[in-house]
Amino acid sequence: MKKIVILTGAGMSAESGIQTFRDADGLLEGHNIMEVASPIGWENNKNLVLDFYNKRRAQLLEVKPNKGHKALVLLEKKFETTIVTQNVDNLHECAGSKNVLHLHGELLKVRSSINENLVYDWKKDLKIGDVCAENHQLRPHIVWFGEAVPMLDKAIEITSKADILIIIGTSMQVYPAASLINFIKPNTPIYFIDPKPSMEESQYSNLTIIAEKASIGVVKVVNELIG
Structure with a gap:
């Protein structure tokens, strides 16, 4: 075969x-790339990053x-x-x-911010305080700029x-x-x-x-x- x-x-x-993830001017839905799609952005403003992906996750659940x-x-x-x-x-x-x-990566999954092997299916909003089995904050299961x-x-x-x-x-x-x-x-x-x-x-x-x-x-x- x-x-x-x-x-x-x-x-x-x-x-x-x-929506296409990256606009012609290098923005991600109005955000600077490094603000919402990099480890540095995550460290600087977790709430902004979580809000960005929560909105995209909600959008995904509405389309076919x-x-x-x-x-x-x-x-x-x-x-x-x-x-x-x-x-x-x-x-x-x-x-x-x-x-x-x-x-x-996958928008409908999240993972531990420390142990990348702890991955979970996720359809609701991800918030500060949502943690993995090892009690570490969960993050979007997305490969950000600068990551392998x-x-x-x-x-x-x-x-x-x-x-x-x-x-x-x-x-x-x-x-x-x-x-x-x-x-x-x-x-x-x-x-x-x-x-x-x-x-x-x-x-x-x-x-x-x-x-x-x-x-x-x-x-x-x-x-x-x-x-």
Whole structure:
């Protein structure tokens, strides 16, 4: 069975109503990046950070997967399919995808601020005073700027075995996720789906660009692959 690896970014979930995490001017929903997405920001103002993620968590609970998410599920019937996502939402899982690797963490989980192995499912607001089993303050289960990406090695291993790579809704400018394309086998077919693609087909002899939003482009590629 052929292996398909799918790399998804913010454009995958935008049509579901999830705001893109990072604006063109480098702000996160009006906040400076370092204020709400860094260890320094956490140490300086935990209440601000918690409020930021509480609002995003509440928003996530109000939205649903779009046609793009649902179309990807169909690939599992014919291929060994793995989704490697930069997104912190759970919309791939809600759509029915079984094998999803979250590079940047998960919004509906929290973890100990001291012991990163203590991770809990979480759907309500997270507040000062919410602690782990070891009595340490809980924090969002998000990979912040300046922190290591724990799942990167696994993502590289998976991508290196891909027979087909599909890239959806990402600028390919956020590292280390953007570097995954460099680990595919030679001549691996690549599909890049984005309404404003940041790559050109001349960059890779095996690259096909679909300049469409996810709900349209993903359906086209899936229909082509499953025949």
